[in-house]
Amino acid sequence: MRSVAVVVQDGVEPFGLGAMCEVWNEPYHPEDDNPVFDFVVVAPEPGRVRGSGGFDIVVEDGLEAAADADLLCLAPHRNHLTPHPAVLDLVRAADARGAHVFAHCTATFTVGAAGLLDGRRCTTHWRHAAELSARFPEATVEPDRLYVQDGNLITGAGSAAGLDAALHLMRQEHGAAVAATAARRIVVPPHRDGGQAQYIARAVPECESEVLRPLLEWVATHLEEAHNVASLARRVHMSPRTFARRFRDEVGTTPHQWVTRQRVAAAEELLERSDRPVDWIATEVGFPNAQALRHHFSRVRGVSPAHYRRTFRAEAS
The missing domain is CATH 1.10.10.60 (Homeodomain-like)
Known part of the structure; x- marks a missing residue:
């Protein structure tokens, strides 16, 4: 896995986008010998993308730049019930060719809207889990997990769970030592198991x-x-x-x-x-x-x- 594309849509949440950039867009450090990925942020309509954190971002590349990505990441966004149709087509195509599809937090709704959750296990932020189950009844929603992997599909819960899910995939594809090095750089625990509870009761x-x-x-x-x-x-x-x-x-x-x-x-x-x-x-x-x-x-x-x-x-x- 060498190429990574992150899809942003209007209402993008800055922490979710930042977590993906932090893990997958790090330059080479000789002392760590870390892998460097062909990384790109894309949007269905390049240019100014509205953010949810009080500021907007500018994205230069359109969805075509993600057509061959080994890993397609979907950043969470506030308009999760109305994903862009072109993004749905991109997600379906990535799944069809066997690429990893990683949906963080509310981006799981985009995967569902693309028709990829039927018969599959998934999660999202616990606040949205009941809504996800209601909208996609054929999916097995696991609201008490930090992240869930079902084949090539990885879905994560909110905020910091995006880092946990990304490090899980890093460990799976590049080994425990590489994932531990990435975690040390970010200053987070090297491994939180996906089955761990999202929050303390x-x-x-x-x-x-x-x-x-x-x-x-x-x-x-x-x-x-x-x-x-x-x-x-x-x-x-x-x-x-x-x-x-x-x-x-x-x-x-x-x-x-x-x-x-x-x-x-x-x-x-x-x-x-x-x-x-x-x-x-x-x-x-x-x-x-x-x-x-x-x-x-x-x-x-x-x-x-x-x-x-x-x-x-x-x-x-």
Whole structure:
């Protein structure tokens, strides 16, 4: 994936557009050896495009500049119920040729209007999830997720979830090390899983958050040890039931799911950067055996550890 086009329409939301530019339009840095993409911002009618943040933008290129893009990004916009017809044609054509289509926030409505949500999983900002379901009843809307990938279609929730979805795709196409470098440059967490909750259901006192933060940091550096709800609860002097509830409220997922994702992420880096056998990597990151690593890795990443290594070790060589 080397060419990226971002489509803007009247009412474009500046944060959503900026997030896509931040990830996909970075110049080359020798110290990072980051990939550089053929990047373009396009509009159905080049020229002045009205923004929703109190200022407008000027776009020089029309939609034809996005005709062959490997990744077609749709920036969110306030007029999401009335997308431009030419944009719908562009989205259909991109999907038909197998390009990645990434719709951020309210741009998911554009994908639906193009007829691409039927029978597919998707998400949007939680405020608009019920409306999305009502307008496109054949879609499976998952309102409690940061982002959802269904084949070549990636849909993200609002604001910062656009960065999470973009980094997920960066990791998938270019490996964990490249995605981590991009995240470090942007100064955001290198990986928030798409299944994480969009928002915390209730406000949590600061002292409770301070209890869990050191625990998460400790677990991330002791993945090789056995962890379960009871053992983690003991470290923060809580009952298992209270700990499990507060963990879900503050982190957005269960302790088991969070630890498993951390182990898979650690395995990714070892697969990319070392020639160690899968058995050794499994033990190093805390899985009981290679079979367990293969099971969880394939479930989370969609490919086997061996396939992942062949892909990203080959790119690094």
